[in-house]
Amino acid sequence: MLAGMVGSIGVLEGGTTGAFSASIAHSARPGPEGIHDPMATLALQASRLCKRYGELSAVEDVSFQVRHGEIVGLLGPNGAGKTTTINMVLGILRPSAGSVEIEGIDIARHRSRAMAHTNFAAVYATMPGNLTVHQNLRFFGLLYNVAGLNARIDTLLAELELSHLRNTRSGLLSSGEQTRLALAKALLNEPRLLLLDEPTASLDPSAADLIRGRIRAMAATGRCGILWTSHNMYEVQETCDRVLFVSHGRILLEGDPKALPQQHGATTLEELFIRLAREPLALPGRAS
C-alpha cells in the first residue's frame, strides 16, 4: 500500500528543492502585475530549513514555496513541526540552518521589511482581551504602519461582520468572533503572505465556512499567498490548492489534496493523513 507513496516521498527527500522548482515551472500563474517570472510570483520561499534543540531535531531540511494566489496546506500530526516552521517564517524563531524569503526579502537580514508584507492568525496568539475590537485593530494597524488605517478598519469590520462589536472587549467575544477578529488583524496590512495556524479550530461549521470563503476570496485576487495549517481534512481538501505533509520535522509528501489520496491508494485525505502519521518510520532511509 505504501509503495506508491514511497515513490513520491523518495523524490521529495532526495531532492526537495528540485521537485518544488519543477512544480513551480509547471504551474506558475501570472502575478498581480501579469509577471510570469516564477521567482517574481513567490510570496514565500523556505529553503532547507532546520531547527534543532540540542540532539532533538524539530524541523529537518524543509523546503517549500508559496506563490501568490495559492493556498498551501501544511499538514501533519501534533508535534510534526508545523508551528515550528510557521514560527521560523514569522521571524520569532531563528532556524538552525536554511533561509526564509518573503517577497524575495531575506528575513534574517531584513526582518522588518519582510514582515511588513506578512501577517498571521493563530489560535495560540489571541488579541489582548482587555482591548476592544477597534482598539486592537488600531494598535496592530499602527504596529504594521497601515496607511488609511481608520478606513481600513471600518472595511474589515464590515467584511467580517464585526461592526456591531466594535466597542466590545475582545476577551468577551465568542470563539467565532475572536477568530474573525484575528483574521481582521491578519488582513490589516493587506499581506502578500498570510499564515493561518488552525484558523477554524474552534468554529462551528457555519462560521468556519464563512472564514474559508473569505480566505479563498483573498487568494483569488492573486495578490496574496496563504500558508494554512489545519487538522480538518475536509476543510483542507476544499480550500487548499496544494498540501505538504509534515511528520517528524520533514516534508513527506506534496501535491493536490484532491488527487493525492487516489495517487497513494487511499480513499480520502484523512485516511492518507492517518497512514502517514502512523507509519512515517517505515519510510526509506529512516530508522525503524
Next chain:
Amino acid sequence: MKLRPITAVALRQIYLMRSSPVRIMPMVAWVAVDIVLWGFIARYLNGVASGRVNFTASLLGAVLFWDFFTRVMQGVTMAFFEDIWSRNLINVFASPMLISEYLAGLVLTGVTTSFIGLIVMLIIASAVFGLQFAALGMLLLPFLLVLFLFGIALGVLASAMVLRLGPASEWLVWPIPALLSPFVGVFYPLSTLPAWMRGIGHLLPPSYVFEAMRAVVAGQSIQIAPLFISVALAALYVLLACLLFTAVHRYTVRSGLLARYSAESVS
C-alpha cells in the same frame, strides 16, 4: 525608526487606562500616600528641630524625586508586562516593528505615566506641605533628567530580565528600587556609608542628584561636574540596557524561548 509603531505601544496603555480607571489609581495613589506620610514626618521633625533644618525640603524633596524615578521604571516595565499578561508577545514581535521602536514605545509609556504621578506629587507637596520646588531653579532639569534616564535604564533592564527568565521572574523586578535605595543615599549623605557601599553609590546616577539636592537645601554651592558625570552615567546605562534587551531578544529568538513564552518559567 517609525513613529507610528512607537505611539502604538503608548496608545495601548492609554486605551487600558481609559477603559479601566482602576489602572490610574496605582500611578497616583501610592505616590500620594508617600507624600502625605513623609510630609507629616517632615512637619513633625521641623517642629522638633525648631526650624534649624528644613526637613520639608530635604525629606519630602527626596521622596518626591525617588518616587518619580521608581514611577519611570515601573512605567516602562508595566508596558512590557502588559504584553506578557495578555500573551501578546508573539503578535508584537512577529510584526514589522523594530526592537528599537518597541523600546522607544515603552519609554514613551514610562514618560506619560511617570509625569502623571509627578504632577500629583507636586500638587500635594506644594499645596499641603509648602514644598518650594521652584527653589531648585534650573537644577530641576538635570535632576529630573538623571532620574528619568536611570529609571528608563532599570525598566529596560528589568524587562530584559523577565524576557530571559520568564514571567515567573516578575517578582524580582519590584524590589529593585528598594534594593538600590540604601546605596544612593536618598535620605542621608553618601559619606554616611561604609567605603564599599559608597563605591557602589558613586556608580548609581541618582546618588549625585540627592547629594546636590541636599547641598541646595543647606545653602551650599553646587558642583556641576558631578552632575555631568551622573547624566553621562545614566545615558550610558540606558544604552547598555537597550543593548542587553536586544541581545536577550536575539537569544529568545535563537533558542525558541520567545515562541514558547507562555510557559510559567523558562530555563
